[in-house]
Amino acid sequence: xxxxxxxxxxxxxxxxxxxxxxxxxxxxxHLITPFFYFLFIxxxxxxxxxxxxxxxxxxxGLTIDMFTDTAGTHAFxxxxxxxxxxxxxxxxASRDTYESGSLPxxxxxxQSWFFRYALxxxxxxxxxxxxxxxxxxxxxxxxxxxxxxxSFFTIILILLSQYVIYRD
Amino acid sequence: MRNLIRFxxxxxxxxxxxxxxxxxxxxxxxYNNYQRVEFLNSSNVVSAKVYSIYSSISDYFSLKQVNQExxxxxxxxxxxxxxxxxxxxxINFHDDPDSLKPDYYYVPAxxxxxxxxxxxxxxxxxxxxxHGVRPEMGVCTADGVVGVIAHVSENxxxxxxxxxxxxxxxxxxxxxxAFGSLEWDNGDYRETVLNEIPFHIKISQGxxxxxxxxxxxxxxxxxxxxxIKVGLNKGSSFYAIKVALFADFKRxxxxxxxDFTRKDERDKLEQLEEQDKK
Numbered sequence: 013x014x015x016x017x018x019x020x021x022x023x024x025x026x027x028x029x030x031x032x033x034x035x036x037x038x039x040x041x042h043l044i045t046p047f048f049y050f051l052f053i054x055x056x057x058x059x060x061x062x063x064x065x066x067x068x069x070x071x072x073g074l075t076i077d078m079f080t081d082t083a084g085t086h087a088f089x090x091x092x093x094x095x096x097x098x099x100x101x102x103x104x105a106s107r108d109t110y111e112s113g114s115l116p117x118x119x120x121x122x123q124s125w126f127f128r129y130a131l132x133x134x135x136x137x138x139x140x141x142x143x144x145x146x147x148x149x150x151x152x153x154x155x156x157x158x159x160x161x162x163s164f165f166t167i168i169l170i171l172l173s174q175y176v177i178y179r180d
Numbered sequence: 181m182r183n184l185i186r187f188x189x190x191x192x193x194x195x196x197x198x199x200x201x202x203x204x205x206x207x208x209x210x211y212n213n214y215q216r217v218e219f220l221n222s223s224n225v226v227s228a229k230v231y232s233i234y235s236s237i238s239d240y241f242s243l244k245q246v247n248q249e250x251x252x253x254x255x256x257x258x259x260x261x262x263x264x265x266x267x268x269x270x271i272n273f274h275d276d277p278d279s280l281k282p283d284y285y286y287v288p289a290x291x292x293x294x295x296x297x298x299x300x301x302x303x304x305x306x307x308x309x310x311h312g313v314r315p316e317m318g319v320c321t322a323d324g325v326v327g328v329i330a331h332v333s334e335n336x337x338x339x340x341x342x343x344x345x346x347x348x349x350x351x352x353x354x355x356x357x358a359f360g361s362l363e364w365d366n367g368d369y370r371e372t373v374l375n376e377i378p379f380h381i382k383i384s385q386g387x388x389x390x391x392x393x394x395x396x397x398x399x400x401x402x403x404x405x406x407x408i409k410v411g412l413n414k415g416s417s418f419y420a421i422k423v424a425l426f427a428d429f430k431r432x433x434x435x436x437x438x439d440f441t442r443k444d445e446r447d448k449l450e451q452l453e454e455q456d457k458k
Contacts, residue, residue, distance in 0.1 A: 084207030
């Protein structure tokens with residue numbers, strides 16, 4: 013239990029720092045930033061209680077908001093994605109459904125499963141994020157494109173990270 | 181009653197979800213009303229500390245550039261000082277010692293975080309209420325205007341960048357004195373838009389835009405940028421003018437926060453005016 017808390021706590025801090033200190037300074041083209049911190053929500057164990065998933069997502073989003081002066085935008089998008097997570101997991105369930113104690117990783121469920129999982133989750137998060145940010149700002153199509161391109165870069169980073177860092 | 185509690189327990193996930201989402205949305209809306217949510221911005225202790233540690237490392241990479249800029253500014257200031265001594269403007273002819281106090285003080289500050297690629301950009305500075313920084317003070321560099329202080333904590337403050345469409349600044353054209361308002365259009369970080377200049381005013385490319393001094397945030401005549409494109413707005417009697425900013429927002433390092441010493445006095449006086457209108 014303590015080990016889990018330390019592991020996921022460390023990951024939380026690590027991802028937030030990577031996001032605010034490095035990725036937020038990368039401007040791929042104009043207005044496009046990958047939101048790699050979202051990986052935290054993807055990697056939570058299957059058996060995490062749903063209320064805990066929501067709360068963790070909320071605090072993750074709020075922390076990012078604090079660093080980037082975006083009020084509750086990230087918090088909203090993260091909670092939404094965390095709420096949708098069980099449905100998406102259900103949608104992607106293969107014949108050999110999730111064994112108890114296994115984790116949502118490439119190593120346990122395969123590359124293509126992880127890709128589809130990451131894709132759906134990132135799209136939900138990014139579209140919520142970008143459209144919420146836009147709220148008082150016009151240009152439906154421009155936002156659509158930005159959300160799509162950002163999602164693309166986020167997913168690339170998330171997939172890469174699976175082969176570099178989290179090989180457990 | 182017991183049924184109600186059981187109902188809540190059974191559906192606790194959806195309730196928690198709704199509560200968190202409504203809370204997030206309310207944060208977003210409240211944030212728009214200028215400086216409400218005190219703990220939730222990058223001048224709070226944790227995030228400001230992280231940014232200042234990070235910036236203390238990354239600063240070494242731009243030392244050469246900063247040195248050169250400071251040397252240039254020194255030279256410029258020294259020339260100005262010579263001018264003033266020669267024309268005798270440093271000697272004030274009033275006997276009242278208080279009137280000798282300068283109108284504006286400059287608090288030097290360092291930028292510990294800056295963004296240019298968001299739609300609403302903010303800057304975090306390493307000076308706060310302990311150093312006399314208050315909300316609505318202007319922020320500028322030797323090149324030009326940078327933004328306006330929004331939130332202040334004890335040791336840090338955040339400023340709304342010029343690259344933020346929530347900030348409108350009163351400016352004028354240096355040549356003709358015609359005034360308008362400057363607002364970012366969420367486009368390029370090197371350009372902003374100047375509005376409210378009527379058609380009958382002559383304007384040409386390369387004209388300098390400076391602060392008007394009509395608000396108590398900036399003294400008159402601080403450079404902002406120069407006109408690069410003059411267009412006509414259909415159906416309105418104002419020009420659509422593109423202004424290239426003098427300050428390079430991608431490389432901001434050291435700035436000055438402008439403390440207008442008679443701000444309270446002026447604000448109080450102008451409030452009386454508001455009352456008169458009612």
